[in-house]
Amino acid sequence: MEKNTSESKEGILGWAKFKGKGVGYFGFTFQRVSGVVILFYLYLHYTVLSNLLHGQATYNSIVQSITYGPYDLFIVFDILLALVIFYHGANGIRLALNEMGIGLKHNKAFFVIFESISMVLLLLFLYYAWLFVAA
């Protein structure tokens, strides 16, 4: 336990030192970065949902402004958010399988397979979500 802790005493900057550490370390770093992004969004989401208490006009004007303008740039952030959510979920499933002793011999292959499936699902999601927004 102590060894695992001391490895990261470099702080956040240590996460970015990928050289010679393999795909596992890359997965570890982006699992944390994506986790922090999702946590930030989670509280933002709670804040937006709190506006349901302010009535139909207020809530719908917020949803409309971040979907159709003037703040429709928010859709770019939504797409990036979907990307990190799908990445985080797929890598998380790989780590859960690792905990059960599954995939340890072929971790790199598991990473590539899970992330590839996840990115295909992401594209499908974005396609149908776009149809929904554009309707």
Place this chain on the structure above:
Amino acid sequence: MVICGGVIKMENKTLKKPMTSRGTLGTVSWFFQVISGLFLVFFVGVHLYLAHIDFGHPIVFYDSVINNLKNPWWLLFYIAFVWVVTYHGLNGLKGILYDMGTRPKTRKYIAYILVAVYIVTVIYGTILAIIVSQIVIP
């Protein structure tokens, strides 16, 4: 199979486990992190489908959200979602903060603060969901 210090010895071969927050979070906390993560794959999948694909037009989102929460099963689903996702997020944040060379005393304060944030968030989220489910659409 023998688990020893992040290394699994299996069939006379030593396999290094991938780097995770297990060491800093502790086995119990990490176990619940993994379990809550697996639940979230289901929760997030259902939520993304419901809210962004098959849930009506965003302009009438207000009506859609309230009508959805009037179903007690969906209300229960979203309350459970808030409890699990907030736990997973704050527990993950604890792992990150613990893993930055923080002292044991600082870690204790971090744990207290995050538990307080968790309790406030889930109580607020639960009350918000229940109040919203009671709103009468004009």
